[in-house]
Amino acid sequence: LALAVGLTKSTVSLLVRELLAEGWLIEHEVVATGELGRRPTPLFIDPSRLLLLGAEVGVAEIRVVATTLTGVVLARKDLSFGAAMSLTGCVASLSAAVQELHQELAGDDRRILGMGVGLPGGVDEASGVLRFSPNLGWHDVPFGALLAEQLRGTPLAGVPLYVQNEADVAALGELEFTVARQADPLLYLSINQGVGAGVIVGERLLTGARGFAGEVGHMVLEWAGPRCTCGRQGCAEALISPRAMLGDSGPLPGPASGSPVGELLRRLDAGDAATAKAVNKAGKYLGVLLQNLATAYDPACIVVGGSCLQLGDALLQPALETLRTYAAAAQLEPPVVQISSFGADAVAVGAAALARYRLTRPLIAPGAQHNNLPKGT
Numbered sequence: 001l002a003l004a005v006g007l008t009k010s011t012v013s014l015l016v017r018e019l020l021a022e023g024w025l026i027e028h029e030v031v032a033t034g035e036l037g038r039r040p041t042p043l044f045i046d047p048s049r050l051l052l053l054g055a056e057v058g059v060a061e062i063r064v065v066a067t068t069l070t071g072v073v074l075a076r077k078d079l080s081f082g083a084a085m086s087l088t089g090c091v092a093s094l095s096a097a098v099q100e101l102h103q104e105l106a107g108d109d110r111r112i113l114g115m116g117v118g119l120p121g122g123v124d125e126a127s128g129v130l131r132f133s134p135n136l137g138w139h140d141v142p143f144g145a146l147l148a149e150q151l152r153g154t155p156l157a158g159v160p161l162y163v164q165n166e167a168d169v170a171a172l173g174e175l176e177f178t179v180a181r182q183a184d185p186l187l188y189l190s191i192n193q194g195v196g197a198g199v200i201v202g203e204r205l206l207t208g209a210r211g212f213a214g215e216v217g218h219m220v221l222e223w224a225g226p227r228c229t230c231g232r233q234g235c236a237e238a239l240i241s242p243r244a245m246l247g248d249s250g251p252l253p254g255p256a257s258g259s260p261v262g263e264l265l266r267r268l269d270a271g272d273a274a275t276a277k278a279v280n281k282a283g284k285y286l287g288v289l290l291q292n293l294a295t296a297y298d299p300a301c302i303v304v305g306g307s308c309l310q311l312g313d314a315l316l317q318p319a320l321e322t323l324r325t326y327a328a329a330a331q332l333e334p335p336v337v338q339i340s341s342f343g344a345d346a347v348a349v350g351a352a353a354l355a356r357y358r359l360t361r362p363l364i365a366p367g368a369q370h371n372n373l374p375k376g377t
């Protein structure tokens, strides 16, 4: 450790003692190897004493998870709403759900270290304000402050709370909680009713000047294409989302008849040729979007996730084929594309990762002095 972080051995043992006391680390028994000299004590991240809470706010549902410091899900809660989730209803339900999880899991020996929320829209993380969510129809909502207010007077009051865009937190989930994904730059493409990306470069989340970086669902792929929820025409989202795939072949199903992705799956299973064609076309546009992202960022890996992944090869095969065709034409290797390791939990687990990420790498306000180490160390 001393070698890796460039501090003296005595400073390292002092800091380690602090981290052991706070519940971040745990010591394991030294295994006798027969070698001479003082053997180093193996240290591990403690999976039991400090917990994280993560929440995904979707368009019509909320998922909340409690995880260990290493991202293992210990408990989860799912809440479904009608097609129109009100802001007050959302904040109240979310607050109740995290308190339930806290009651279930926290005890004398366990405490909640931090809490994160992933929202479907552009978020200014420093102020906790959701700038714009086309799919929820919310503008300039101080989500962080509203949730903190709702939690006032509860055992979770004062627990560090972070909010960020859903694709951004899912990208952080891959960064923080998977060993295999030390890829850099790392892109996470989230394909739900909305389409967005989280971009991580040099272990830093790219947020943009207003929090809109990675809103790639509104990259225009087709001039004078179909109208998007954002008001523009021909956005990726208007060509790839379930709404685009369902097309005009019927009314968009409400929650009573299942999710739009569920309806697409039902139609694919029934052998509906028009749906198969529409999903294939959306897959090709997904390939175009992936190609554009690869061109913009030269990523080491693009992770894809979101509810549309339930469509499986029907959507992914044409996307990957399109990517391979572009790569072959330019005599390049196609970019590496992988499916998220957390499945339907990707955003909720990612929101828990956001808390760990910000607690260990604090957000530096624009213009503030850049310090590598927190004050006092």
Ligand SMILES: [Zn+2]
Binding pocket: 217, 218, 228, 229, 230, 231, 232, 235, 236, 237, 238
């Ligand atoms: Zn758009």
